[in-house]
Amino acid sequence: MTRRQRPANRLPARQRVEYRIGPFLVHLETPIHRIVELVHWCYAETIVRAPTTTPVQFNVRVERGPLHRRWLRPQATFHLEDVSPFDPFPADHAFALLEWGLNWSIAIRAHQYLLLHAAVLERDGRALLLPATPGSGKSTLAAALALRGWRLLSDEFGLVDPHSREIHPLPRPIPLKNQSIEVIRAFSAQAQFGPVFPRTRKGDVAHLRPPGDSLRRQDEPARPAWIVFPRYRAGSPLRRAAMTQSHTFARLSQNSFNYRLLGATGFEALAHLVQSCRCWRAEYSDLKDMVAAMSQLPTAPQ
Amino acid sequence: MSLLLGVLRDPRVITQWTLPQWNRLLRETRAQGLSARLSWILEERDLQAACPPAALTELEAQRCIAALKQAQARLELRKLHKALAPLDIPIMLLKGAAYAQAGLRVARGRDFADLDILLPRERLEAAETALETAGWISETTNRYDQRYYRRWMHELPPLHHRTRSFEVDVHHALLPLTGRLRPDPSRIWAASRSLPDAPYRIPCPEDMLLHGAAQVFQDGEIAGQLGGLLDLHQLIGELSAQSGFWERLPVRAEALQLGRPLYYALHFSRALLDTRIPPEVLRAAQAHAPGPLNNRLMDLLVPRVLEPRYPARRPARFAAWLLYLRSHWLRMPPGLLTRHLLRKALRGGKP
Structure with missing residues (x-):
């Protein structure tokens, strides 16, 4: 009470x-x-x-x-x-x-975009998509990358513009849950948290403030370059495996909020997105290793 | 007055607008679920350049919902045809499906919740068996509801295929069997047209408009039906281009006992949406106007429930309730109505 x-x-x-x-x-x-x-x-x-x-x-x-x-x-x-x-x-x-x-x-x-359920970060104009799957640790990873020099485009939505093929930023606070709050506090002294909301429907939640740079540059879209399906597994060493385009396409079509609704437009936008990206799945337990690995992703041959 | 009504009356008004008016228009349009239709109306009048880009983007972004529904309806129709064709049962499309298959502009951006088809009454039992065999199931298992539809209504209880969620309403008449007005379905069939590129029939242009009018003003509760009135407004604009349409319309209305709904349709479409109707047609329709008291009452109630009120005013609940009672009054004789409403009230479901 x-x-x-x-x-x-x-x-x-x-x-x-x-x-x-x-x-x-x-x-x-x-x-x-x-x-x-x-x-x-x-x-x-x-x-x-x-x-x-x-x-x-x-x-x-x-x-x-x-x-x-x-x-x-x-x-x-x-x-x-x-x-x-x-x-x-x-x-x-x-x-x-x-x-x-x-x-x-x-x-x-917002059906002017293909809406993916994913975190998106950017470096040198190239966007990294981290699609959400249960237990992926997408938000934690996005928070860590945003605190290590990546520009946070979004924690929740990959807004894919079907015409320009670019990804539009939607910088908003990252809701971190339960242990993730402490993990990120320990990860960086720069992390600015709002109040902890105890016992919400999704457990304890605290919002990490989006970096000022992300907010100021929220009109600057980015070209998609990498898609990584992250998976957090306690005790697991860092493992990265390439995914085929067809497999990535299938998984992302399941992950989108409006893929079916957009019909042919959605199909073309998604197909182009997958074709212009290098795609992996990555399993990790150590956040620092994973952040380092994301910084060394090779880009697709243009 | 509502800004949305203003735009639908004359889309060119937007060229004079400032941002607060756009904000208000968008709120009214979203609340009425007419975003996609408005985007097409603006496009047809070549007014996109006069819209703030973000407003246009948002309106056009909603088109995909109607497009998906129409694609689903086309699939459902192909399956229905496959099930009924071996028995040689013809399918007539009604409402949204008819507008879309006939390639009418009114179908652009028009969302619909279900697929309405008309089957010949004498083939209804065979059709129902065939659909059941092919996997369609009835959405209600309540015995009273089943009996209500079968004995008194103009359609079967809603059906959907067990592998899809799309609702199909199978009609055998245009209006309830117990209602005050009972247009003869065989006349609709006799005047219907076959589509050049699909194995379905559609009503003739006059019947299409008359059915729309009956849906809103005879069988419907009117409240929240601005989309239905816009159908009539756009249908009139499009169908009246065919020669002889205006001469045939009043005659046809009389033959189908639909003079009164046509009167309301023309009257309110002109009053609210400024629809162009020749004076002699209005005069002919006037012959079917209700008595002065009734007419005054409808003039008072109908604009209150059709005009968008959100966000400026509260919904006109009392007017909507009176018109809800009217719709039931027109649908059933008083004794039956009393029993029906009592039964529904005791069951505690939604009316």
């Missing part, structure tokens, strides 16, 4: 903030001021202060739960315009709810 610091005998003022996440403009409205503070902390470089010239893609609200739950285990609900897709969360987890809500919003609407 949580106790509130001050009696809530009146509704506090609603706050509004507009910020950019990669190609999208988000307009957030909420009476929960703590969320707005965290948004300012996470997205400082991309908060929109002057009037913009592009329309808002995601009008979202995070609201307090029903009145009878204001004092006893207060709740928060997520709304994308007139739709509320999730059950209420504990109010303390409202920022995590907002981040997951935005993931959902992007996945159901």
Whole structure:
């Protein structure tokens, strides 16, 4: 049970903030001021202060739960315009709810891209895709690479532009779970974490702030060069094995949020992506070894 | 007034717009689920350059959903044809499937939840057996629902194939058997056309429009049906280019007992979407207008539930509820309606 610091005998003022996440403009409205503070902390470089010239893609609200739950285990609900897709969360987890809500919003609407469920990082204009599979440790690895000189394009979505064939950045905080939080704290002193949200649906979650450079360069796409399916296995030595293009294609088509929906466009975008990349699977237990190995990936013959 | 209605009335208004208006339009359009259709309407009028690029990208990005549904519908149709062709049972396409197969512009970006087909009533039993053998199953196993559809409705309970999730609605008439208006299906069959490039039939242009009108204003609850009204608006624009369409339409409506739904369709399509209709056709349709009291009431309620209200205003729940009652009133005689609603209420499901 949580106790509130001050009696809530009146509704506090609603706050509004507009910020950019990669190609999208988000307009957030909420009476929960703590969320707005965290948004300012996470997205400082991309908060929109002057009037913009592009329309808002995601009008979202995070609201307090029903009145009878204001004092006893207060709740928060997520709304994308007139739709509320999730059950209420504990109010303390409202920022995590907002981040997951935005993931959902992007996945159901951003069909101008082939949406892969993957972390993406960039070096020298070349993008490395780390597709998510259960237990892959994708977020931990992405966090470690982002703290070792790679530019974080995204932790959750590979936004593949079917026309330009490039991958668009979508830099957002990386939600790290359970032991990963301590692993990354120990990995780098530069890691800036938000509050730990204990016992969410996905365990304890803390958000790693995206590097300022990632946020400032969020309009710079990258050419896909490497696809690595990571797999964390305790005690395993670093092992890297090449994957065939057809196998990679099949696995990525399963991993995409909208591959089927896009039809021929999705097929062509994915085929081209796989053909322009070197593809591996890699098993690791030591994060430092894996980060070093990612820096030595050979590029595809152009 | 709603900005979306403004654009649908005259797409050129967007050339004057500022960003706050675009933001509002996008919210209204998303809430109505009309993004992809709007993107096509803007393209047909060559107005893409007047849109903010991000707005256009977002609208066009939603086209893939309708495209996938239409591809799934085509697959489902091929399978249905394969199951019914050995028995020589003809298939007539209704609504979205008919618009798409006929290559009409109204089908562009038009999403649909299910596939509507019409089969000859006298072949219905044979067709049902054939579909069952081929793997289609009924979505309801509730005995009351099964009886409700079979005895009183104009369609079988929804079907889907056991390996696919696409819903098929098999009709044998255009409107419920218990309803106030009962257009004779044999007349629809007699006037129907065969498609040049596919083994299906589609209703003649007048019947296509009349069926759309009946769906929205006779059989439907009207609320939330802006897409249905847009169908009528676009169909009128496209079908009226054929010579003789306007002369045949009122006559045909009378023959099918669909004068009243046609009156509402023309009246509200013109009032809300500024559809171009010749004055003599409006006068002819006027003969089927309801009494003055009823007419005033419909004029009050229908725009309230069709006009996009989100995000500026709350939904018109009371008007929607009254029109929901009206739709049931038109569907069944009062005694049967009472029993039906009571039964549904006691079961506690959705109405």
